[in-house]
Amino acid sequence: MAISREATEKLAALLGERLSTTQAERDLHGGSETWHRAPPPDAVVWPVDTIEVAAILRIASAHRIPVIGWGTGTSLEGHALAVRGGISLDTSRMDRVIEIRPEDLQVTVQPGVTREALNRELRATGLFFPVDPGANASLGGMAATRASGTTAVRYGTMRDNVLGLEVVLADGRVIRTGSRAAKSSAGYDLTGLMVGSEGTLGIITELTLRLHGQPEEVAAAVCAFPTLEEAVECVTATIQSGIPMARIEFVDAGIARAFNRSAGTHLPEQPHLMVEFHGAKTSVASDADSFGAIAAEFGGAGFDWASTPEARNQLWRMRHGAYPAALALRPGATAVVTDVCVPMSHLAEAVSAAAADIAAEGLMGPIVGHVGDGNFHALLLIEPGNEVELTAAKRIATRMAERALDVGGTITGEHGVGIGKRALMTAEHGDGWQVMGAIKTALDPLGILNPGKLVPDAN
Amino acid sequence: MAISREATEKLAALLGERLSTTQAERDLHGGSETWHRAPPPDAVVWPVDTIEVAAILRIASAHRIPVIGWGTGTSLEGHALAVRGGISLDTSRMDRVIEIRPEDLQVTVQPGVTREALNRELRATGLFFPVDPGANASLGGMAATRASGTTAVRYGTMRDNVLGLEVVLADGRVIRTGSRAAKSSAGYDLTGLMVGSEGTLGIITELTLRLHGQPEEVAAAVCAFPTLEEAVECVTATIQSGIPMARIEFVDAGIARAFNRSAGTHLPEQPHLMVEFHGAKTSVASDADSFGAIAAEFGGAGFDWASTPEARNQLWRMRHGAYPAALALRPGATAVVTDVCVPMSHLAEAVSAAAADIAAEGLMGPIVGHVGDGNFHALLLIEPGNEVELTAAKRIATRMAERALDVGGTITGEHGVGIGKRALMTAEHGDGWQVMGAIKTALDPLGILNPGKLVPDAN
Numbered sequence: 001m002a003i004s005r006e007a008t009e010k011l012a013a014l015l016g017e018r019l020s021t022t023q024a025e026r027d028l029h030g031g032s033e034t035w036h037r038a039p040p041p042d043a044v045v046w047p048v049d050t051i052e053v054a055a056i057l058r059i060a061s062a063h064r065i066p067v068i069g070w071g072t073g074t075s076l077e078g079h080a081l082a083v084r085g086g087i088s089l090d091t092s093r094m095d096r097v098i099e100i101r102p103e104d105l106q107v108t109v110q111p112g113v114t115r116e117a118l119n120r121e122l123r124a125t126g127l128f129f130p131v132d133p134g135a136n137a138s139l140g141g142m143a144a145t146r147a148s149g150t151t152a153v154r155y156g157t158m159r160d161n162v163l164g165l166e167v168v169l170a171d172g173r174v175i176r177t178g179s180r181a182a183k184s185s186a187g188y189d190l191t192g193l194m195v196g197s198e199g200t201l202g203i204i205t206e207l208t209l210r211l212h213g214q215p216e217e218v219a220a221a222v223c224a225f226p227t228l229e230e231a232v233e234c235v236t237a238t239i240q241s242g243i244p245m246a247r248i249e250f251v252d253a254g255i256a257r258a259f260n261r262s263a264g265t266h267l268p269e270q271p272h273l274m275v276e277f278h279g280a281k282t283s284v285a286s287d288a289d290s291f292g293a294i295a296a297e298f299g300g301a302g303f304d305w306a307s308t309p310e311a312r313n314q315l316w317r318m319r320h321g322a323y324p325a326a327l328a329l330r331p332g333a334t335a336v337v338t339d340v341c342v343p344m345s346h347l348a349e350a351v352s353a354a355a356a357d358i359a360a361e362g363l364m365g366p367i368v369g370h371v372g373d374g375n376f377h378a379l380l381l382i383e384p385g386n387e388v389e390l391t392a393a394k395r396i397a398t399r400m401a402e403r404a405l406d407v408g409g410t411i412t413g414e415h416g417v418g419i420g421k422r423a424l425m426t427a428e429h430g431d432g433w434q435v436m437g438a439i440k441t442a443l444d445p446l447g448i449l450n451p452g453k454l455v456p457d458a459n
Numbered sequence: 460m461a462i463s464r465e466a467t468e469k470l471a472a473l474l475g476e477r478l479s480t481t482q483a484e485r486d487l488h489g490g491s492e493t494w495h496r497a498p499p500p501d502a503v504v505w506p507v508d509t510i511e512v513a514a515i516l517r518i519a520s521a522h523r524i525p526v527i528g529w530g531t532g533t534s535l536e537g538h539a540l541a542v543r544g545g546i547s548l549d550t551s552r553m554d555r556v557i558e559i560r561p562e563d564l565q566v567t568v569q570p571g572v573t574r575e576a577l578n579r580e581l582r583a584t585g586l587f588f589p590v591d592p593g594a595n596a597s598l599g600g601m602a603a604t605r606a607s608g609t610t611a612v613r614y615g616t617m618r619d620n621v622l623g624l625e626v627v628l629a630d631g632r633v634i635r636t637g638s639r640a641a642k643s644s645a646g647y648d649l650t651g652l653m654v655g656s657e658g659t660l661g662i663i664t665e666l667t668l669r670l671h672g673q674p675e676e677v678a679a680a681v682c683a684f685p686t687l688e689e690a691v692e693c694v695t696a697t698i699q700s701g702i703p704m705a706r707i708e709f710v711d712a713g714i715a716r717a718f719n720r721s722a723g724t725h726l727p728e729q730p731h732l733m734v735e736f737h738g739a740k741t742s743v744a745s746d747a748d749s750f751g752a753i754a755a756e757f758g759g760a761g762f763d764w765a766s767t768p769e770a771r772n773q774l775w776r777m778r779h780g781a782y783p784a785a786l787a788l789r790p791g792a793t794a795v796v797t798d799v800c801v802p803m804s805h806l807a808e809a810v811s812a813a814a815a816d817i818a819a820e821g822l823m824g825p826i827v828g829h830v831g832d833g834n835f836h837a838l839l840l841i842e843p844g845n846e847v848e849l850t851a852a853k854r855i856a857t858r859m860a861e862r863a864l865d866v867g868g869t870i871t872g873e874h875g876v877g878i879g880k881r882a883l884m885t886a887e888h889g890d891g892w893q894v895m896g897a898i899k900t901a902l903d904p905l906g907i908l909n910p911g912k913l914v915p916d917a918n
Contacts, residue, residue: 101802101804103695103699103803103804104802104803104804105699106802145644146644146648147644148642148644152642157642159642159648159651160619169890169894173890174890175888175889175890175891175894176888176889176891177888177891179800179867179868179869179887180801180802180866180867180868181800181801181802181832181833181834181863181867181868181869181872182800182802182803182832182833182834182872183607183611183616183618183800183832183834183869183872183873184800184869184871184872185604185605185606185607185655185869185871185872185873185874185875185876186869186870186871186875186876186880186884186887186888187655187876187884187888187892187895187913187914188652188655188656188660188895188898188913189605189618189648189651189652189654189655190888190891190894190895192618192648192651192652193647193648193651193652193898195648196644196646196647196648197647201647213701236562240562240564242672282741283742341638341640341641341642341643342639342640343560343563343565343639343640343641344562344563344641345560345562345563373640373641373642374640374641375640375641375642404640407639408638408639408640409638409639409640410638410640410642410643410644410645411645412643412644412645413640413641413642413643413644414642414644415644416644416645417644417645417646421645425645425646428638428645428646429634429635429636429645429646429649430634430635431628431632431633431634432634432635432636432649433646435628435634435649435902436646436647436649438901438902439647439652439898439901439902441901442897442898442900442901443894443897443898454646454647455646
């Protein structure tokens, strides 16, 4: 669907050069980091404030033009693709840290601020924002997709760290959700509803976030295990023991090989855990000792402590580089990246079953995971355009999700629904998916906000 | 509105003696612990399972009869009053602990299980459910009202401790929200939407809750302060210092007097903090020392450590008895109980302003609070039927809420909206309140679920 000349003229009058319909910009905003593909949006806009976002949505409503939020384009399930055409609303020029309130452990930001930019701003305050999905995503995008990542086991996900939002609704109305208080029981939790709604209920134009004190001491380590099962069972035992892990990440032998190739490390090509402890000096030492004892029970060996900040940064840069490193295992490949989350007591069986299934399908598909939450990902490497491989990868992803549901888990722990997981929503939610559709229709009756995503099609 | 004979016959056929229209039962389910009053419901039903709840709601939908959930009747803002008549749906016979899963730190319960009953069941497991609003409320009611209380500063509110729900919708459809996984990004957070919806979106028939390990060591203490301001500033400093308080409660001089009268204690009639520390032996000792040093800076004196479980239980029984103890300060009184929640940095000024306002109005109105969250309550004692006093108390409550909003806080931290705070919802949420109404209409188009509460009247 192209945008009418009248609508384009209105947008141009509002935004001037901050509206683009060039092929280059449209293509930039029509891409995806994974295998998902769609035609590019018809136009790209770069509003600078809430008033402009509201004006854009009023124009879009009047002309029934789809509007798709765009942060940094790092989502993995095709969330930001313009599957029904329309306008890509890029928040990168709304990148102001509005107010840091250290005494309340809070910050208010515009949605285009990235998590790394925020943490640079916070450095001098002794505070930090912990949610870390790996990519240097925008905070608006992270809220919209309920991002989590390596530190969620300790600090929670975006659900736990967004206190309040300013949101522009489909018709251009602006609402404020939540407050600066630590808790509230003043009606429906609209903040929680917006977090994870993937741009289908509104465009986030401001966020108030919880901050945390920088830990006095940080210690990180990497440790090899004889088998996948032993590594994962070590995680379950660690979490059940109550050790307050700040991070506890699993990477399989394939990822260890990928790291060695791309980062020049010399890890044994075995499953590994990468862990981090935050706290007072004494408690970090005692937590690390407790973890070491559990790891030894499961055959953990070759502990490598990253005691300096540089060594730790290298460790987590390597972990965050798992995706490109894995892609490089098969030159030219793209990936079906899929994630599930299961109760801790079912984690080992779920990871083993996924690995066995990938092997049986004959694909290369390393597994990594934020396993302290029961959350793991398979990076299924396929040849672009190879339909047989794509179909096999989708079969694997579907079976991972079905097995997660069988044990009371969820079809996605953090990657979200986008277009990739819609077909599985009924299996997880039953009539609950229709309820999501009813909420969507109530808030966006014309269906202009990120259509074709998350909710049922009828809506 | 009376219930038609046809509807009554259908309910009787379904429930037999578990339907009552006697005046005694109707009155029992038409009461409120505070000043809010309404005519009793037309009937009371005691379903035993989800199937019966669904059948009740189908009958209620067919005949457009209001259905109001009833847990233990301990809400403070008139949530469970049948302001438009209808059926009081009492969940007390749905009191089964369905499954404890210690390896996942989870339990699944029916909604009529009370928090004390659950913790008795859990005792042998080494786990506990921390949310503690004081009253021995039902877990279904606690979820429906987003309860929190003394331990929220450490363990969070019901928002943080409900992983999943089974909910019967207005039309009798049954949905399951959330999962047993620690996190999910599979669509809108329907669990979060239901928690705190006060029975206006559905009837909760099953809950999956997060459990926590019983701390190795618990230490509690009570400490007097020269002035209200110093006590509250001590709290702000303590929270900002990052000491992981398990409880940090404020009671004013009036409540200290009330305790002395009703519990036979000999507290100085000054403001007090009541604190509790949870953790390993060494960390509890060091946390308590750190708190002691901060308290001393603010003139805290007369530390009384409750080292035995019996002494601790007595301390918290006394705290939980603050409401009846305060009522006894003025024999025959009822109370306008109101709560607000503000950012920590504004807590001292907010509590002082409330105290000054109560004094200026000439009412007796002790103040208590879960101050570690910035949450405090005024218990405004009035003579039943005295309209002048009632009006004065409502003025005080409104001004407390308005001052909370002025500093970015919320009109209620934990007591909820019910009928008592509806008039303030626009002040807090603006168009967001209309959004809540739109969601309500989408899920309950006939408006049979707890009508007259939380959302705008048009809905």
